[in-house]
Amino acid sequence: MPSESETSNPFQALKWSDFQTWAGDKATAKGMKYQDEGRVEEIKRTLEGGLVARVQGTKAYFTEVSLENGKLSSTCTCPVEHDCKHGVAAVLEYLELVEMGEEIPIVAEGDTLLIMARQETALKGWEPLDTYQFFRKDLREYLDQMEKEELIDLLMNLSDRDSLLSKHLWDMLKLASGDTEETIGGIYSELEKLWEEARNYDYRDYESPLPDFSDMRNRLESLLEAGHAEEVADIGMQILEGYEEIAPYDEEGDFGMDIGNCMKVVIKALLQSESPAHERMLRVLDFELKDEYGIFDGKNFWNSDFSASEWSHFSKVLKEKLDAIDSGENLSYSGWGRDQLAERRAFALEKAGNYEEAISLCEEEAEAGEEWSSVQLVKVLLAAGQKEKAEDRLYREIKETRKSDPGTAIELFRILLDIKEKEENWLYSTALRAEEFFRYPSLQFYTDLRDVAKKAGVWKEVREAVYAYLESGNLPADRPGPGEEPSSLPGILPKTGLTDRDSFWKIDAPALELLIDIAVEEENPDEVARWYKELKIREKRGQNRHDRYFTRRARIARAVQDKYPEIAIDIWKNIAEELIDRKKTDAYESASIYLRMVRNAMEARGQKAEWESYLREIREKNRLKRSLLAILDMLERDRIIDK
Template sequence: MNPTIVSAFAKLAWEDLKDWAGDRVVRRGKSYTSRVEDLCLTTDGALLAWVQGGDRYATLVRCTAAGKLSSTCTCPYGSSCKHAVAAVLRFLDCIQLQRLPPPAEADDERFDELANRCDPDEEEDEDLAAAIPPRRKPGDDAIRKHLLELPKNELVDLLMEGRDVIPELRQRLADQAELKEGNVPKMVAAIRKEIHRVTRDPGWQNPWKREGYTPDYSHLTQRLSNLLAIGQADAVVELGTELLKQGMNQAACSNDEGETGREVADALKVVYRALARSSLAPGQQILWDIDAHRLDPGGILDEISGPLAQDNQAAAVWSPVADQLAARLEDFPARKPDSPEVYTSAKFDRERLMNWLLLALEKAGRKSEIIPVLERETKQTDCYLALVRRLIQARRRQDARAWALKGIEATAGNLPGIATELQGELRNLAEKEKNLPLVAAYRAREFFVSPGLESFKSLQAAATQVKVWDVVRGMALRFLETGRRPDRANPAGKRKGKTQESAPDWPLPPTGLPEVETDRRRNAFPDASTLIDIAIHEKRPADVLYWFRLRVGQNGLALTYQGDKVAEAVADAHPDDAIAIWKEMIAAETATTNQAGYQSAGRHLRKIKQVAVHIGKETEWQAYLESLCLLNKRRPRMLDVLTALAGRRTPII
């Protein structure tokens, strides 16, 4: 064992472990030291151990000469876990007892466990990988050579023995016999039965207990491939239609990370190969693919290249597809006019069907029919945004404006996101037409409807271009203080569906947008939160403090959510006020008596120290730190934080 490695572990302090794994994990790791088994040392100085937890986990820990710790573990956490902490503490016990663990064997099974734990999609830790020796691959070539040299009768006997102990092999051999006899109806019936069996139970995973169930589609996939191999493409497509419905439903009901969906997709790849070879006409193949995608809101088919992904069909093929989709849309149940629900599964399905129709019309060269479809569907799917964008593409700007205004009025109350995007399209039109005053007016309305720092900055950029920012800025700030909109002649008036006249001194033109009653979450003025953000942005520390004190008076939670950024913003100009804010936050965080609060208090303390040293008040800082130590003498976890700040280290051994 390299004495440098032993020395590196021996020099570890409790603060090193806590910085690496966190205080909570270290505390739990202490209670796991008795569960460490078969501790060994790898050839390059890493610790290798079994640790008993909810399961038995293989754990590998490394410590550099500089005291930097790293680990990997087969537990759900993967690294920096309580098992790794326990292994380190157990090793330190061995050092104290002067009984170093034995070296690990090159073929130790824990190396395999750890190698299998590595995610191939993630970048591998080179240091940890170095501790895992390379493993020899199974001798597949040697086995194949041995089988080729066997006499035919011995090979048959071997397969028959395997059939008796391996169910998958027995079924594979039976399928091949059925195929040779050409008994297709019997095979189709058997595959249909298997579809029902495989799709019966949803998948699930519990990563913390490393438990779960994923339906195994491999046999079904093989049987579909076998059926396709003898030229039964139509039968495979027919079975695939059933598989689509049942498999998609199973994947939707599964509680996993997509494992079930990937199984379904693997089987459907065979069905899509059969679709291309089937007797269905190209247009019918496209419709089959569209119906499949309508059953797939989760994107299981995204990686499969079907007829829709191939851009090689003529307009004459797509035109009948468009006619059939149009007929389906016509027959789709209409939304009730008085329905209180703004978004339902039926509306979602109708919108998807409409989008497929639009694609088919586009592919069929019937673009002139797209806008009328969208106009009819606005009352059913609220597709105002798609309609306005199509009208703009067609250079029908006046129609686009009219539909945008109609859409804003229809959606601002229940679907404000659509209304906001429609207003954005109107603003884009104004930008294209170089109507900069109107662009600024739209930006102003966005700010008044949704005040915040970002909308204020957008307004600033637009108003600066038309040289009215100084006036607009003052009015915008007064709005945040009073709630009175400066762009309205009657700021308190609310007339649904009507446009408001601009106030005489408002320097921007009217937008012509309807004023709609909305559920305004921001109805408390002055809006101190936004005023604070703007004052920070404009570097006005005195105003930051003024509005922050007012905000804390309005809502005590402001100290938690805005105190830190306020203190940082005023630290240079008003260091004593910044320190006072951080002290208030420390008192609040300490009062929570939980580790997260103590860690937050530690971050604030570090900032106080930095400011105090900068302004020459290091003595006051030390006195404050000592007072906190006395105040929290019965809170050992808070004392750990304070000890670390004081620069003290607590050796483990």
């Protein structure tokens, strides 16, 4: 039963596993380091029971942390935007202050700490729109009561504390004075400086701060607000081209995330530009063709409200380009680029309502063997209201592409699923979902099957068949006689005409990893423990098929830690020791998280002496690893409050 202090202050009941679930190993380790280094420069409580803080990273970031129903969540003004190391540092700082008996003040409504944290995150879309609108209304009322000099002082104070705001105001000043060239030149100079830093960055050095592109995003925003959409698009292409050089080294996607945020401003600029629609569409297409790493997401642009005539004009421009490519006059596009143009033209014809030409184009491309055409043709047929023809095409194409082009077959299968679920034909949808699961058994397809089977009222029977398959490897689909059609679950589900028993996955039963994943998802610690023990037996027999990824094992430990703590302790020890064997500082810091959980669990079981003995063994085995020993010393300074 929670103590009185835990009830009044739920943060005090947090465990290290809660941090791991919330932010992950790496962010938790970095947050611990930030808190140790005193980077949490200001922290207050919110009226809603959360925390708001200013944390010094590469610059000052503002984070707000909430704890609802035992689950942590946070927003932040850093490039990660949520559930990051800055939030972790804030919570750890708060817990340490509480343990020291210090009073943490409640933040006032007009406090700049709260304004900076909530305004930035709301603009990024993490705050519900209605909540943000109320906040803006309250903020405006508050600011309306201030005198001009007070407002100037407030703005100057915020500018002094936030380099982004300072640079934003400077750009506004220069642009308002008509000095556009200097501002744009400054942006290009800053961009070159950032690329130079990125090229010289040591990607193996965990401690080095990343070059920060958030200033660049804000400067693009300032330029756009001043009405220079075309210039923003030009700079955006320079940014995208520059990223190509460093992308192969950006293994964790840190730079890509920042560049993606800049691309959002570029898309906004292309939507606001006064250039003709077809020219803007071509520019977006150029960005998509240039983007090899999926950081330019033009979905919002293509889904915007262009007129049928604008789509028609765009389709004609693309036809001219395609004709030039096919005739050999234009050699600037690769085969892949040519396919992109053709696919986009079919989409444009569909949006223009020119269904016959779109269908004709897709059929021509299909005959030429272009992979994209099958999917696009079905979409056009559905948009044209030719549902029966679309379904006929779906059944035929799924069968034909299942072996030759499985990616297309899967996409077509998903369209058919969508059709049947929109019809609320739950029994037939269950049959399709069952085929999907038996063909590609996974947790996601299991939960999809479960959801629709419950709607069809057949989940009990389906679940029994699924478990029989996972535990024994026996496929439920029948073997039909000559000319007969098979069913994925005979006597339970209808025949779809798509069941191919030979294409179902032949599992090595029991499918322990998937059985564990399902048990974890269904919060059944007994089943998790049962299948995990089977997995350990396999290891002892030399059948080392145990999943080596930390994520799955960490999930197993969290699932059983209350009922089977000995299993959780065993898992945490193994993960910590494997991390230590990597001989890297960041791995040591991640290992310390698991060691803390081992210590807490062992001490809770009255095994303090055993814990101390285990820690001595770790120290002795790794006595030459100074950075590890320093981190192990920190284990004695536990910032999660003892309860």
